Amino acid sequence: MKSVLGDRRAIAILLGPALAVYTLVMVVPVFWSFGYTFVKGNPLEGFRFAGIDNFVRLFSDPDIGAALGFTIKYALIMTIGQVAVGYALSLFYIFVLRRFTSALIRTLVFFPVVVPTVAIALLYQKIFQSAPRDGIVNELLVNVGLGSVDWLGQSDTAFIVIIIMDLWRSVGFYAVLLFAGLLDIPDDIIESARIDGARHWSLFRHIILPLSLPILLAATIFSINGTIKVFDSVLALTGGGPGNSTTPLTMYMWRTAFAFSDYGYGSTIALLLTIMCFLVTLFIFRSARRDNTV
Amino acid sequence: MTALIAENVSTQAPAPAPRPQLRRRRSTRYYLGRIPVALAIVVILVIEIYPLFWMFMNSLKSSQEFISAPSWWLPQEWKWENYASAWEQGNLATTVRNSLLATVPSLALIIVLGVAAGFALEIMVWKGRGTVLLAILAGIMVPGQMILLPLFTIYFNLHLTGTLWPLIITYVGHGLPLTIFMMATYFRAIPREIFEASTIDGASILRSFFSIGFPMVRNAVFTVALVQFFLIWNDLLFAITFANRRDLNTVQAGLLNFSGEYGQLDYGPLFAAICITVGGILALYLFLNQRIMQGLAAGAVKG
Numbered sequence: 001m002k003s004v005l006g007d008r009r010a011i012a013i014l015l016g017p018a019l020a021v022y023t024l025v026m027v028v029p030v031f032w033s034f035g036y037t038f039v040k041g042n043p044l045e046g047f048r049f050a051g052i053d054n055f056v057r058l059f060s061d062p063d064i065g066a067a068l069g070f071t072i073k074y075a076l077i078m079t080i081g082q083v084a085v086g087y088a089l090s091l092f093y094i095f096v097l098r099r100f101t102s103a104l105i106r107t108l109v110f111f112p113v114v115v116p117t118v119a120i121a122l123l124y125q126k127i128f129q130s131a132p133r134d135g136i137v138n139e140l141l142v143n144v145g146l147g148s149v150d151w152l153g154q155s156d157t158a159f160i161v162i163i164i165m166d167l168w169r170s171v172g173f174y175a176v177l178l179f180a181g182l183l184d185i186p187d188d189i190i191e192s193a194r195i196d197g198a199r200h201w202s203l204f205r206h207i208i209l210p211l212s213l214p215i216l217l218a219a220t221i222f223s224i225n226g227t228i229k230v231f232d233s234v235l236a237l238t239g240g241g242p243g244n245s246t247t248p249l250t251m252y253m254w255r256t257a258f259a260f261s262d263y264g265y266g267s268t269i270a271l272l273l274t275i276m277c278f279l280v281t282l283f284i285f286r287s288a289r290r291d292n293t294v
Numbered sequence: 295m296t297a298l299i300a301e302n303v304s305t306q307a308p309a310p311a312p313r314p315q316l317r318r319r320r321s322t323r324y325y326l327g328r329i330p331v332a333l334a335i336v337v338i339l340v341i342e343i344y345p346l347f348w349m350f351m352n353s354l355k356s357s358q359e360f361i362s363a364p365s366w367w368l369p370q371e372w373k374w375e376n377y378a379s380a381w382e383q384g385n386l387a388t389t390v391r392n393s394l395l396a397t398v399p400s401l402a403l404i405i406v407l408g409v410a411a412g413f414a415l416e417i418m419v420w421k422g423r424g425t426v427l428l429a430i431l432a433g434i435m436v437p438g439q440m441i442l443l444p445l446f447t448i449y450f451n452l453h454l455t456g457t458l459w460p461l462i463i464t465y466v467g468h469g470l471p472l473t474i475f476m477m478a479t480y481f482r483a484i485p486r487e488i489f490e491a492s493t494i495d496g497a498s499i500l501r502s503f504f505s506i507g508f509p510m511v512r513n514a515v516f517t518v519a520l521v522q523f524f525l526i527w528n529d530l531l532f533a534i535t536f537a538n539r540r541d542l543n544t545v546q547a548g549l550l551n552f553s554g555e556y557g558q559l560d561y562g563p564l565f566a567a568i569c570i571t572v573g574g575i576l577a578l579y580l581f582l583n584q585r586i587m588q589g590l591a592a593g594a595v596k597g
Binding site: 004005006007010011013014015018019021022024025026027028029030032096101106109112113117118119122123124125126132133136168173176177180225228229231232235236250253254257263266269270273274277278281 | 338342345349352361364366403413415418420426430435437438440442443444446451463464466470471490500530545546547549550553561564565568571572575579587
């Protein structure tokens with residue numbers, strides 16, 4: 001029987017095309033891109049060997065420091081926000097709302113997840129606009145007696161707008177993900193804890209929270225892996241500005257390669273980004289494994 | 295570990311929500327207790343719906359009204375012409391066509407290649423399949439930036455840059471790892487004996503794949519297709535890199551360029567263009583929201 005499921009010709013026919021495309025579009029370019037880190041130039045003007053110049057530049061470039069700083073700050077705050085707000089929403093869906101309302105709110109809060117990011121970013125540009133006319137947020141602030149704020153004109157308020165927008169855009173997803181995890185907690189465990197006298201806070205603290213740790217961890221992995229690669233929403237909302245104060249690594253890489261036509265340095269930044277993604281994932285998997293064995 | 299999660303999510307989603315609260319008597323106190331819940335619901339509704347409502351109202355205002363009246367006022371006269379000029383200036387007919395031309399073939403290829411590969415990696419028994427699966431899984435983590443420049447060079451040298459082919463090829467290659475991973479997870483739930491039985495009945499393994507394996511994961515295929523549809527439709531990085539010419543713009547890239555060209559001058563049509571973009575997705579979402587939520591949660595590795 002093993003021979004039928006091990007039919008080499010069939011395996012080649014089924015797997016071959018996918019593997020070929022994957023190799024040509026993903027594997028080869030990854031190594032090719034690694035090769036670019038040792039050159040300077042672009043396909044139009046040609047390349048010349050640059051040794052480790054790109055790496056030397058990577059460690060002395062102040063813009064890299066700023067971009068890396070923004071990426072890390074954004075990834076940390078967004079991950080905490082997505083998982084915390086998502087978890088709060090999922091608890092709300094499952095323990096507070098009735099079945100119909102819960103489904104309705106869940107569906108509603110999830111909707112922005114599937115809307116094209118540029119559309120949302122442009123909408124938020126208008127919501128937080130200050131010139132030539134105030135947007136809805138500034139109108140509200142003025143009406144309650146506070147002055148209007150130039151939200152996208154200063155780096156720290158621009159950062160706040162990015163966070164608010166991306167939370168609004170993505171939190172429905174994490175709420176549904178965590179909701180699905182909470183559904184897996186067996187009813188009888190919760191029921192017996194109730195009979196033993198566990199109420200609201202103690203029920204949450206001693207039963208529900210520990211049981212939802214695995215899914216919280218999974219959500220954290222997904223979140224970090226996504227937020228480290230943030231690109232489209234920031235590009236469309238602030239364009240990296242004011243100055244380059246809200247430029248993540250991804251956008252700095254894109255600018256370097258296409259605005260300044262420097263493929264070598266662009267690839268070096270991309271490599272840094274890739275290594276960060278791998279390290280974060282490895283780190284989280286490691287700590288997850290340790291948790292499970294204890 | 296991710297495999298486990300994907301499985302859980304996909305299998306339990308339609309299960310009814312448990313009702314942990316014991317039924318209480320509906321006294322006045324009960325209704326007083328529900329007031330904070332009602333408030334929370336109202337707050338959520340306002341946060342979710344008001345920005346969209348505000349956007350729709352503003353899409354109907356004349357440019358003069360943006361100057362003379364606060365933005366939260368309802369439009370004095372409903373200016374539906376904004377939609378016509380958005381469609382015209384925003385090049386929307388072209389961008390929607392380009393998005394469809396890039397998305398549909400990519401989706402078809404991803405599904406055909408991904409399902410077959412998932413079958414070969416999960417049902418078929420051969421040495422080294424674990425390693426291959428792991429190598430493909432690693433692709434999920436690789437950021438688009440890492441493959442962008444070599445691909446650009448390749449497409450440039452193959453003279454593909456004036457077409458939508460670079461987008462389609464990139465979407466297929468970049469979408470395959472997640473698709474293969476998800477399909478392998480779904481195939482894992484099907485016992486191998488089914489395929490062994492069908493070969494005893496005289497079917498070749500390829501025949502068993504097409505007439506038994508593929509139909510059995512039909513639902514999963516639909517889910518995976520939905521996930522990939524949104525990833526491709528909402529992609530911006532590849533779209534502005536490989537198809538930045540105006541006549542090649544996809545919906546996302548087109549909207550970005552439209553806002554750069556006209557957004558500072560003419561708010562009504564810009565709001566209308568955003569409304570059209572959001573509205574198209576909303577129409578899809580109204581019909582398929584349960585499947586979409588379930589599917590995206592299952593494909594969550596992508597974050």
